Amino acid sequence: MRIDLLSIFPKMFAPILNESILGIAQKKELVEFFSHDIRDWSDNKHNKIDDKPFGGGPGMVMKAGPIVTAVEAVEKMDDIPSRLLVMSPQGKRFDQKMARELSTEKRICIICGRYEGFDERIFEVLEPEEVSIGDYVLTGGELAALTIADAVVRLIPGVLGSGDSLESESFDNGLLDFPQYTQPFEWRGIKAPEILRSGNHALIEKWRREKAIEKTKARRPDIFKD
Ligand SMILES: C[S@@+](CC[C@H](N)C(=O)[O-])C[C@H]1O[C@@H](n2cnc3c(N)ncnc32)[C@H](O)[C@@H]1O
Structure with missing residues (x-):
């Protein structure tokens, strides 16, 4: 381009x-x-x-x-x-x-x-x-x-590395992005959600979708598609 x-x-x-x-x-x-x-x-x-x-x-x-x-x-x-x-x-x-x-x-x-x-x-x-x-x-x-x-x-194919997913980003599929956590697992007494280290990808996927829906409904009901 x-x-x-x-x-x-x-x-x-x-x-x-x-x-x-x-x-x-x-x-x-x-x-x-x-x-x-x-x-x-x-x-x-x-x-x-x-x-x-x-x-x-x-x-x-x-x-x-x-x-x-x-x-x-x-x-x-x-x-x-x-x-x-x-x-x-x-x-x-x-x-x-x-x-x-x-x-x-x-x-x-x-x-x-x-x-x-x-x-x-x-x-x-x-x-x-x-x-x-x-x-x-x-x-x-x-x-x-x-x-x-x-x-x-950043949306041109090949611009972002393969590790950077565009699919689950905010505004795609009428949803804001799900909450993210990284190391350390516990920081200032606040733990990351236990499910994220369960290794169960289907459950993690389900949790992320639920959180994305929750967040979108609360913050941006105008973009939420049922
Ligand atoms: C001070 S602004 C002019 C605003 C104009 N008098 C008006 O009220 O529509 C100067 C320039 O900044 C740019 N600009 C200002 N706000 C913008 C916005 N929200 N989105 C895109 N361009 C903007 C435009 O190119 C605009 O011509």
């Missing part, structure tokens, strides 16, 4: 993308990241890409011209067409289902906003998908783009 990230703060990406699982995914050549500075497509000598909003009001708005030119130029950097996403608190809410769906794409291009957001005309011209990572407002789209990249890339 190829992921292009467009931002006016492109240096924010590398520290996250080059560490841990995302770094390993790049080394395994299962994903390639390309960060682009939208200012490179500014239409003036001061590299300005924002201006005051028509109609007045606080803050600045990202101009349509540099963003659309940047996306058009980046698109031509590879023959594979991109699935184009714009980070926006007004967009469709990102979830595990969307992450799974995006993990099957060959190429994704993510546009990150700043300031008060974008000149609305970018949506008319580029017809991107607006995606939100939750009902709160970040200062910029970079952390949202990294969140999406992280959730998507």
Whole structure:
């Protein structure tokens, strides 16, 4: 998979993308990241890409011209067409289902906003998908783009080691993950559930499912499917 990230703060990406699982995914050549500075497509000598909003009001708005030119130029950097996403608190809410769906794409291009957001005309011209990572407002789209990249890339087959199971994770099958325990068996007087060292895999499986159901009903009845 190829992921292009467009931002006016492109240096924010590398520290996250080059560490841990995302770094390993790049080394395994299962994903390639390309960060682009939208200012490179500014239409003036001061590299300005924002201006005051028509109609007045606080803050600045990202101009349509540099963003659309940047996306058009980046698109031509590879023959594979991109699935184009714009980070926006007004967009469709990102979830595990969307992450799974995006993990099957060959190429994704993510546009990150700043300031008060974008000149609305970018949506008319580029017809991107607006995606939100939750009902709160970040200062910029970079952390949202990294969140999406992280959730998507770990689902690409081969990215996680065989020891990391994706099957029982939270949100799959409408359930949160079951509670986990590790050594020592007793810590600060609290024992791990005895059943987990019984060696009876069928019973352990049953216990885990029951606990996952219990937890989901208590914390997230909205995702629980009977
Ligand atoms: C300060 S926000 C602009 C918010 C905009 N004025 C509004 O109320 O919808 C600047 C940028 O951060 C990004 N952003 C902020 N919150 C986000 C969220 N919840 N999900 C995805 N992107 C977000 C978007 O790219 C947005 O253009």
